[in-house]
Amino acid sequence: MVLAGSDLVARSRRRARRVSAAVDDVGGEVEFFVAAVRGIPQALRHYRKDVIRLIAEIGMGTGALAVVGGTVVIVASLTLFTGGTIAIQGYSSLGNIGIESLTGFLAAFINVRVAAPVVAGIGLSATIGAGSTAQLGAMRISEEIDALETMGIRPLPYLISTRIMAGTLVVIPLYSAAMIASFYACRFATVSIYGQSGGLYDHYFRTFLQPVDILWSFFQAIAMGAAVMLVHTYYGFTASGGPDGVGRAVGRAVRASLIVVVSVTLLISLAVYGATGNFHLSS
Template identity: 65%
Template sequence: MSSALGAPGRFLERAGEQALFYLSIIRYAPHALSNYRKEMIRLIAEIGMGTGALAVIGGTVVIVSFMTLSAGALLAIQGFSSLGNIGVEALTGFFSAFINVRIAAPVVAGIALSATIGAGATAQLGAMRISEEIDALEVMAIHSVSYLVSTRLVAGVVSVVPIYSMAVLMSFLASRVTTTFFYGQSLGVYDHYFATFLRPTDLFWSFLQAIIMATAVMLIHCHYGFNASGGPAGVGDAVGKAVRSSLIAVVSITLFASLAIYGVSGNFNLAG
């Protein structure tokens, strides 16, 4: 049927297969929670702090924190310079509270999650697939989707909360230090505008957006890893496809979430 319809038919067929696989992952999440708790705890520790050489630098937490640290510093540099051109550099604190929470931190954290825990999950599952470890689990009557994939989905969603907390804090810290230490702005002026325009509801939506992004990243990467084929080269190809797909998903989620939550007005009042 798909061959008769050509490329559009094959695309729809692949999209349907992926959607069914995603539904099966979510469906077996309660089963994984009740039956594979030790494996889930191990995966949460592995995702957060890494394994092997990655554990020496602190794993995903440190990587995401440093990426958002650089993003926050760049935001402060550009914000102070641009606002200074019109004589309102005092509003750099507003710039940090507004852009970091709504755009910079979610996008940078999503990219980092894709490149770290997502790519790692694809490589692990792909290696297990080509070495026939997944087939061996099924022979032993262990549900492979529940044990290998649903556990990783739940672990990724649980781990993203402390990881994203560090990401947001580091972006705030970088913007504050850059503005007040390097550019010499008064701490009182920066803190006043930062506290005035930092809305708790924005933080809530930002964390919800990060959880949705983590879910999408884990679903996409686990799908490509679980269905990898073609030996080691096939695993590398699966990782590349998964990273490209998850990056598109991260940016798309940010776009549609921003439109849905903030609309066209921005949902803030420039006062204070």
């Protein structure tokens, strides 16, 4: 009985230590995020050229990523195929009940509110997010960040705040290309592959495409871009353990950012469309 009681106490203490460590980790992340955001004004004053350079690198890519056209082409390709999938599934499903003419409605409704933002967020996480984590992790394990501190340069504004600004700003043209690609894929699949009248498709598409939904969709994409950059820069800045540790940091960052992307989509959808839906089934 004494041994059993001591084992129970030991397990309870281990659980308490794990909970305490988890709370400390969350507190450290929040402190990092606040410091990174507070460093944005300093980055604007002193590191404008670095922000412009990072925007070019993030948008068009470097090295092997630049060969295929950078993040813009990758994210636009993802939403292109997603839009085609929506058209194929929507036309087939609506055709089962004889209303395949409403495929344009699905393109205007699902693409803007759910599909394009989520897929674009996933593309951001896998490209600019993972790249930022790897860059910062490599700088951490090679002691470049420590060298910056020795030179009197604050690493957070110089390395983190500039990347957050660049990643957030580049989302606007990037998401514009992604949205256009998804719309084009839906129309091409419906009109050119299934043979639906272009005028019929355009009528329902323009009827149900509300400009305010596009604005909210862009706001959602910008919020996801900022959140993805915050998560990935944190894991890269705190990486340890050599090249293997950097790889683990990239994996953990991608996993966390995917959760953040879906969470942002859920919260914004609840806030904007949760009460009324902002949807009118009329022309």
